[in-house]
Amino acid sequence: MHFYCSDCKKVYPVSGLAYQCECGGLFKLYKAKEEAIPKTVSLGEVVTPVVKRKLENIEVNLKLDYMNPTGSFKDRGALVTINMLKELGITEVVEDSSGNAGAAFAGYCAAAGITCNIYLPENTSAGKIKQISAYKANIVKIPGTRDDVAAATLKAAAKTYYASHVYNPLFFEGTKSLAYEIYEQVGIPDYIVVPAGNGTMLLGVYIGFKELGKLPRIIAVQSENCAPVYSKFKNQPNKEITPTVAEGIAVGKPRRIDEMIAAVKDSNGDVITVDDERVIQAQQMLGNMGIYVEATAGVAVAGMLHYFQGQSDNKITIVVPLTGTGLKK
């Protein structure tokens, strides 16, 4: 098993401190078929349920992925990354997410006995870091902008393993399990609708379904307020980025944007946007059905309703994974 550069193909060890190629290219994972990721660290993962619901007359399979141990699908990535790092003897990691990825890494590091340092902007709300603190991660608050946080994180990553949910391909090796579970539960769907920020879910399902031999059409949904993938996919100039309720996908410069667009194109899919009002409506619609999710999960549902508006073809299978619980904050 090793990492290799997606541009120049140079090979790097999984256990090394390099988080990207010296040429600037991003890593991909090479893993021989017989190589298995160990599973000594567990927080009691389950196969998350799929429930069929009719939303505005459209039949949809909701994959309740917020039922993972720390409350989001990011646990899939943290599970695989941390198990592999534990096996490799890594004792300390750094990560920079105040959201679900940070909580997932903090939780799995706690279970693994790995020291976890989470770099955050100084102004991160107390509510957001409550769960990460509960898992006893070291929280390092960085004054200044998001770029300052990124710079501080990369500086720390020169000495400490960077367990990044964006750079580290082990994370995508984890999120791909979503595709395998969906395959066992409903087969290969015709469509899968996912929220898209950094692409952790999008690329995970792409890799998984690709391995399974058939791709559903991937519909990636962005917030209208922060839609760099949409703009690039549609060959439009970038729009100004403004705050959105869909915090989990508010990513202005997704590092893997080209991979994300290639995945959507390969699946014959599409990238669409939704506004905050629709996101909140979708979140409320789910709540009214007893399904309590974060706003970012509402993005995919709002996108699905928009994309399939007026259609009620029961022969097509649509899957919408619900990313994270509403119980955080």
Ligand SMILES: [Zn+2]
């Ligand atoms: Zn390279």
